Amino acid sequence: MSETRGNLGKSYDPRPIEDKWYAWWLERRLFEGNPDAEKPPFSIVIPPPNVTGSLHMGHALNNTLQDIQCRYKRMQGYDVLWLPGTDHAGIATQNVVERHLANQGISRHDLGREAFVDKVWEWKEQYGNRIVNQLKKLGASCDWNRERFTMDEGLSKAVRAVFVRLYKEGLIYRGKYIINWCPRCQTALSDLEVEHQESSGNLYHVLYRFVDADGGVTVATTRPETILGDVAIAIHPRDEKNRDLVGRSVLVPLVGRVIPIIEDPMVDPEFGTGCVKITPAHDPNDFLVGQRHGLESIQVIDSEGKMNESAGKYCGLDRFEARKAVLSDLDSQGNLLRVEEHLHSVGQCYRCRTVVEPYLSEQWFVKAKPLAEAGVEAVKAGRIRFVPEQWTGTYYQWMEEIRDWCISRQLWWGHRIPAWSCPSCGHITVSETDPDRCESCGCETILQDEDVLDTWFSSALWPFSTLGWPEQTPELSRYYPTSLLVTGFDIIFFWVARMIMMGLHFMKEVPFRDTYIHALVRDETGQKMSKSKGNVIDPLDIIDQYGADALRLTLAALTVQGRDILLSTNRIETFRFFLNKLWNASRLALASLEGKTRDRRIEPLSLRLHDRWILTRLDEVILETTRDLDGYFFGEAAKLLYDFVWGELCDWYLEMAKPALRGEEGESRKETTQGVLCRVFESVLKLLHPFIPFLTEELWHAFNFSDRSMQEEEWPKPDGEEKGSPVCLEQMAAFQEAVRAIRNLRAEARLAPQKTAPLVRADLKEGLEPLFRENSDLLKLLCRIERFEITSRNAPSPGKSLSAVLPQGSFYLEVEGLIDIDAEIGRLKQEMDKLAADLERSRAKLANVQFVTNAPAEVVGKERERLQEGEARILRIKENIQSLSVGE
């Protein structure tokens, strides 16, 4: 891998290097967990992407953050296992394959169950690896040898074991209830899989005539087609105005069925007319009312969303067609009294957006309450921590109001429910292995339940099923509980909460310690990215165009806890430019190191201010980056490194080191500077490696710091040497301020940047002389001036110099030719006025007894110093103005 050594192109091009290094990392088996290692374990299970999936920005962010943590921990000496895999994604995958087949004019029913499932497997073998390869492009350091799939043999065994145990414990049951039904997908959905959307509809006021008298009651409904299934009218027990209706009977319009008027507390007497029609078969509330009152359930809509035989003349009509027909019939019979506009939320299938139908059917459920209680306990006890913390509340809220989880799906693709019913005695046999007879009566013609389990059922077991459970494997005991889960807030309920419940129940231990909930990636205007809006930024396009590192660094840098990410190519470019900056800084360093990059010694005696400064800053940056990564402050860490490299290392240190590196300061200075350069670059590359692994690895080998991968290197530590900090930080700041002020004067004098100014004289504050004397060569270099003189009480030469009055002293820039004295006086006066205003505030503050007595001595002292310094500065500016005026 030495062919790149010392031979870097003029600008950074990610294309030739990324695949090369990824292959090398795999070859060196750097991503493999080792249960036998002496090192402490660190483990993450990947949120398994759907096999149908293609890498989108959410994945890119999610996996970048996981990869950063994994790479960081590896360098810190952990045995890291990042376990990858994919999810079979029941509905999604079945839909995709069905569409695939539909293009060839085949339906799944043409094929039959077995053949169809075979087709899905075929499809999975062919396309299911796409997202895995895309993760590799991103640089994900997963242990690919341990890749799992939710329908693997092992995981299927785990699913069965869990199902059977929960059934035996009474935590899984079967029953006929109203569930959410998608008429297009032809399956039940859990409550979570229904997305509610506000939409404007109508509230229809319909008259139900009394059986025995004129008149009737008016009922408001949004779904007139369900009138056909009405079995009662209900009012609230304490509804005085409708009180006397109770016990009377009315006729259901259009069908003429006689139904009673009953009382039930579910009715809100304030809403509509206070009278509610009860349709137990088509409304979850009405279903409960029906149960309480022993009412019949009349189903009028079938599984495809069409009206059935019970709907009489409307039979065969689609539910929305039927609504129109019913309305027009009601209207012509004089039963439609009023139509009101009404805003309400309509449930849609999260996969296909079809309006969900409340549907009465036999399904399997998990009794959630007892599991949820343990889940709440674990978080309250601090055994699991949400980061950012705010999500804890969201989690509690849902867990405390949790309802039973409908886990059966009328699909073919998924884990088939391990329950067999007996046609002779009706008993249900639930078993981990396929039984050959009814466990109750011994009948041998038992039939397996047709349904499969909700995809999320197997995902809920992911942290332990992937590690080998129910077998007691070394992996399971070493890596469970996992260290960290990184995921999006949108699946806290779907996945995180359920993993916690299942983990606690089956492992008696939480599935992970820290749960980092990351942001949603939106477009630059804050819109959610979606194909239909056409605002999607495809991570693969970005990787092609800018490289994986640029994408990773951008996502990490924009990751601030508690806020969404607004992504644009513009932002990616910014970070891409940074990579180029790092690349070029490395080229400079490399050219200056003369190939000697290992075992560099730094001679403390020949360190200059800027050397001590950059080494001190480096130590600070090392500590802060470590702290940030430990606390999952990705954005802070990335920005810190960005600023350090660009704003301190490149803009100041490298410029100041150039003369020494060229040998202009003698041999020992050259060697020492080279040593400093090595230390700084070595550390910076390490600190950046988790964020931008490809580029740093390339540079690492170009520098020839070692033959190993950066993943095998140690995370940097402060070197602990006394470098004169924090004095050197203060001195450097004073020096930088002077340089900026002089450069500012140059700009003021309209001196072209490349032009050398003849002379700067400085009248320095006491004690600062040595600093400026020792660094005058660098000051001259950075300010492009010919001579730098330190003199005392040095008034400006009238008409020939511009002055900058700083706390550390006055600096006079002499210019060729005369300056515009009026303009210069004006500028100085303006500066003085601003200073005077500030001083006024300081004086007022210090005159305030409350402030002086109550504020910490340190703050008061600082204020006094500020005032003193300011007063001195004003005096000097005044002198300058005066001498300019005299000269006039």
Add this chain to the structure above:
RNA sequence: GGGUGGUUAGUUCAGAGGAAGAACGCUUCCUUGACGCGGAAGAGGUCGCAGGUUCGAGUCCUGCACCACCCACCA
């Protein structure tokens, strides 16, 4: 109805008790031998509104407004 987050420079966002910061954009200047994917210097903000706590408030407290999002069996 319940809950969460946000409101700081033109834009996107940091900052969480001691004199307002960054990036992008904007203005002026510069092909200096790492980098024009660069360098230097600038302009730009009563930190959503109203109260309060404090010697001192983007920063803490209480209201309010507006913008997002989540949850809920809103006929």
